[in-house]
Amino acid sequence: MQWWCTASSEPWSWAWTPYPGIWLSVAVVAGLYVRTWRRHRPGRPLTAAERRMPWWFASGVGLLWLVTDWPIGALGAGYLASMHMLQFMVYTLIAAPLVMIGIPSWFLDGARAKRWWPSFATLSKPVVAGITFNVVLLSTHSPFVVDLARANQLGSFAMDVVWLAAGMILWLPLLNPAHELRHPSLAVQALYLFLASGVFPMLPGAFLVFADFPMYATFELSPPVGGLDPAVDQQIAGLIMKVGNIPILWPVLGVLFFRWAMKDEESTPPRPAPEVPIPVTE
Amino acid sequence: MAVVAPPAEGAGGAGSGSDPDRRPRRSNSALITLFVVFFAVLGVGAVARIGVGSALEDGWYGTYLPEPLDRPDFTLTTTEGEPFDFRAETEGKLTFLFFGYANCPDICPITLATLRSALDAAPGLAATVVFVSVDPERDRPDDLRAYLDRFDRSFVGLTGTPAELDAAQSASGTSAAQLEEPDETGAYDVGHSSRVLVITPDDRAHLSYAFGVRQDEWADDLRRLRGVDEWWSR
Numbered sequence: 231m232q233w234w235c236t237a238s239s240e241p242w243s244w245a246w247t248p249y250p251g252i253w254l255s256v257a258v259v260a261g262l263y264v265r266t267w268r269r270h271r272p273g274r275p276l277t278a279a280e281r282r283m284p285w286w287f288a289s290g291v292g293l294l295w296l297v298t299d300w301p302i303g304a305l306g307a308g309y310l311a312s313m314h315m316l317q318f319m320v321y322t323l324i325a326a327p328l329v330m331i332g333i334p335s336w337f338l339d340g341a342r343a344k345r346w347w348p349s350f351a352t353l354s355k356p357v358v359a360g361i362t363f364n365v366v367l368l369s370t371h372s373p374f375v376v377d378l379a380r381a382n383q384l385g386s387f388a389m390d391v392v393w394l395a396a397g398m399i400l401w402l403p404l405l406n407p408a409h410e411l412r413h414p415s416l417a418v419q420a421l422y423l424f425l426a427s428g429v430f431p432m433l434p435g436a437f438l439v440f441a442d443f444p445m446y447a448t449f450e451l452s453p454p455v456g457g458l459d460p461a462v463d464q465q466i467a468g469l470i471m472k473v474g475n476i477p478i479l480w481p482v483l484g485v486l487f488f489r490w491a492m493k494d495e496e497s498t499p500p501r502p503a504p505e506v507p508i509p510v511t512e
Numbered sequence: 513m514a515v516v517a518p519p520a521e522g523a524g525g526a527g528s529g530s531d532p533d534r535r536p537r538r539s540n541s542a543l544i545t546l547f548v549v550f551f552a553v554l555g556v557g558a559v560a561r562i563g564v565g566s567a568l569e570d571g572w573y574g575t576y577l578p579e580p581l582d583r584p585d586f587t588l589t590t591t592e593g594e595p596f597d598f599r600a601e602t603e604g605k606l607t608f609l610f611f612g613y614a615n616c617p618d619i620c621p622i623t624l625a626t627l628r629s630a631l632d633a634a635p636g637l638a639a640t641v642v643f644v645s646v647d648p649e650r651d652r653p654d655d656l657r658a659y660l661d662r663f664d665r666s667f668v669g670l671t672g673t674p675a676e677l678d679a680a681q682s683a684s685g686t687s688a689a690q691l692e693e694p695d696e697t698g699a700y701d702v703g704h705s706s707r708v709l710v711i712t713p714d715d716r717a718h719l720s721y722a723f724g725v726r727q728d729e730w731a732d733d734l735r736r737l738r739g740v741d742e743w744w745s746r
Contacts, residue, residue: 239618241617443731444726444727451622451723452622453618453621454625460727461629
């Protein structure tokens with residue numbers, strides 16, 4: 231029995247396949263969350279936003295589970311480049327921010343004194359976070375890394391963990407549980423998100439769409455699923471990378487822009503009332 | 513008169529052990545180390561990849577046969593029901609010969625898709641692809657034609673009686689296909705050679721391709737094959 235989804239030379243089957251390593255990982259993450267919540271919960275009454283946080287976190291972890299486990303995880307690990315890309319987009323653009331929204335700032339109360347905190351602060355800067363995310367994006371979509379990692383369970387597990395970490399790093403300047411490390415300017419946040427997850431990923435996406443041949447041996451030489459040609463599958467993957475972020479990114483950018491505009495309006499001092507000449511009666 | 517500016521708010525004095533501006537720089541070494549390790553792993557990977565690509569013997573992605581086979585001599589039946597004398601029909605032509613079956617879940621569809629894609633990438637290379645079904649029970653002529661048309665209408669489909677197929681595989685130096693035990697639904701797989709034999713216009717097979725040669729590698733070999741004059745002149 232396999233514990234994590236990986237590439238396989240077996241023809242694809244719609245028969246359900248269990249991956250206990252994935253269940254265990256989800257259970258460990260959920261258990262750690264509950265434990266930390268209980269240990270660090272402040273004595274004061276929780277705010278409404280804090281009470282909603284476990285639901286956000288559960289949504290993120292649930293989504294991670296959905297795209298990591300059979301069938302999407304198995305298809306993405308060894309059969310279809312398009313599913314591989316769908317997994318990446320869900321990991322980094324939906325699940326990671328949901329998980330981060332679900333982490334209260336008091337989870338990190340004890341972490342601020344740790345030696346790694348300054349590194350974490352540096353990683354939260356937009357330039358560093360954006361570069362880190364895109365380096366991970368490029369490397370984990372390079373044919374060498376994909377073919378190497380997806381060939382075995384440990385490599386496949388590592389790639390999924392790196393994706394989740396990269397997704398969380400991407401959102402640090404906006405959704406950092408340590409609020410003081412979020413970038414203070416909403417305009418910079420919007421510009422950062424647009425560049426880091428909207429513009430730069432279009433380049434590797436274009437490579438996939440316009441490549442003459444399938445780039446990944448894993449998907450090219452795997453038993454076909456639904457008669458889908460590997461070249462077409464790769465083009466779909468490229469399109470997902472190029473435009474798949476639009477349904478997530480643009481609404482978020484819209485909200486950021488709207489908030490920024492509202493804030494700007496609030497901070498503008500009110501115009502002085504026009505002076506009305508006082509009528510002089512003699 | 514010298515004026516001493518007051519220290520900025522929040523800044524510690526020089527040499528202060530608890531200088532908050534100094535501590536982050538020192539602790540960033542962990543982050544830098546992570547980046548260095550990450551790029552080192554990538555670099556090793558890239559070098560390994562280059563090494564693999566340049567170590568191929570003879571420069572072919574396929575297997576070069578130092579003692580080439582003669583163009584096989586056998587007769588089977590086309591998907592139109594006509595007899596097909598392989599040697600006579602393909603004589604002097606660049607020919608790709610492959611044994612498989614239409615219900616094959618992996619090797620055959622991947623190999624046929626690879627051949628079609630590689631031939632598309634080598635325009636001007638006139639080649640005949642011959643697919644011999646080793647599952648005559650299920651691959652009726654119409655089914656076989658429909659299957660091959662999914663890849664390329666020019667692909668030639670052949671089949672025959674078990675005895676004819678055995679003779680064809682033997683003449684091609686290919687191990688005989690074996691029907692495996694059917695499952696509870698009656699479906700069965702056929703164990704067959706995954707080798708594609710490339711017979712050049714000198715009527716000899718100089719190259720064969722095992723499963724796993726990729727489309728871009730096939731295309732490279734086909735472009736190179738186009739320029740191998742001694743194999744073109746009979």
